[in-house]
Amino acid sequence: MKPKAPTREQLEQYALRGLGYADDHVKDPFSMKDVSEWLGISYSYFYHIFAEIMGEPYWQYVKRHRLELAAGLLRHSGYNIGEICDLSGYATLAAFTKAFSNHFGRSPRAFRKIDELPNEKRTLEMTAMITAAFAQQGSAIGGFFSFDRAEHVILPDTVLYYTLISYGQDPIAQLVMKMSYHEQRFRKMLDMLDLPQGKIITGTLDAVPVTNYEKLSMYAGICVPQADAHIHIQMASQFQHLIQKRMAGGHYLRLQVPLDFTTAGVPMYDFINRCCREGIYKMSGNHFFISLTGPGLVEIYIPYMKQV
Structure with missing residues (x-):
């Protein structure tokens, strides 16, 4: 007997649990394979589920989420940039600065000086x-x-x-x-x-x-x-x-x-x-x-x- 195809709700649960894993492991090194094995499904299956449900590839979400949380810390915390780099899961300050600058169009140091953030007024x-x-x-x-x-x-x-x-x-x-x-x-x-x-x-x-x-x-x-x-x-x-x-x-x-x-x-x-x-x-x-x-x-x- 052919197994039933998963419902939309079941697919959403896989995607949301994967999203939750990324949020709970912001500081930790992990791979997409780690997440799919934790969920008990194949790498390719999880890749397609997440992109379909969430509208962006999983690793794109992980990177965006880490950098946005880092930007929030630059805005409201007293941590220095090196500490924020560590809290955001980046192994080196150079890698963090490059990724942050590419994503936001300015360095972490310059970002910290912005009076009103790009999304602030609209949100x-x-x-x-x-x-x-x-x-x-x-x-x-x-x-x-x-x-x-x-x-x-x-x-x-x-x-x-x-x-x-x-x-x-x-x-x-x-x-x-x-x-x-x-x-x-x-x-x-x-x-x-x-x-x-x-x-x-x-x-x-x-x-x-x-x-x-x-x-x-x-x-x-x-x-x-x-x-x-x-x-x-x-x-x-x-x-x-x-x-x-x-x-x-x-x-x-x-x-x-x-x-x-x-x-x-x-x-x-x-x-x-x-x-x-x-x-x-x-x-x-x-x-x-x-x-x-x-x-x-x-x-x-x-x-x-x-x-x-």
Whole structure:
């Protein structure tokens, strides 16, 4: 009997898990063969699946993703260019500088001096326009985003189990329309796992605002402390469809705001960008996120470099 051809949903899962692998191994050397073997499919099969589903070859995505994350670090972190080279998975500074210059049309050093990034205005305008119809109204929103209101907290290393809500076309609109469903699903998971310390979070795998708006990958998921080994065993056996991402612990700024995630998105970025540019703090990574703590209430988490 001839085996059934995989469904479109199954093909998408291969592509999205491959995308998640690239994001989780940004700093690590790996090959496309490593990814296809990890997925349990052939190299050529994965090559064609990814290109068909995602609209670009896999290694082109890996290279673009690494360079865009590097650009985000140049924008908001306090790392020097050599450190950003290492964090982006490049073996030498010369290779990183050449790849970065070819991709962005200027050197990392020159890029760091740009006042407004090429995609910045459009991405923020698109996001603000789409979320305006769903956002809470109020003139005091900006007052919630003050450095004086932020708490300094230390988070443990965690594992994010997530699903990609959108990957291309109109990512913010997809996020807004689908989040309620995914939030309910993840809350049921937390109840079933009896995991009150777990966080339901949302964000992007990409570097805002470096990544082109149409290529943003928006996720929703739950963060589980890495030390909770028994929970990870349960997650691996019961929720194999979820993608995993390691999230570094350490120093974070936590900002509680009485808004929904839709309303909080743009002012959150404005707050991050303003504080970094004014030297109030520098980020230690691109992985800031929004935690959905209750109806009309979120917490913003921003990884930052503690000054010594």
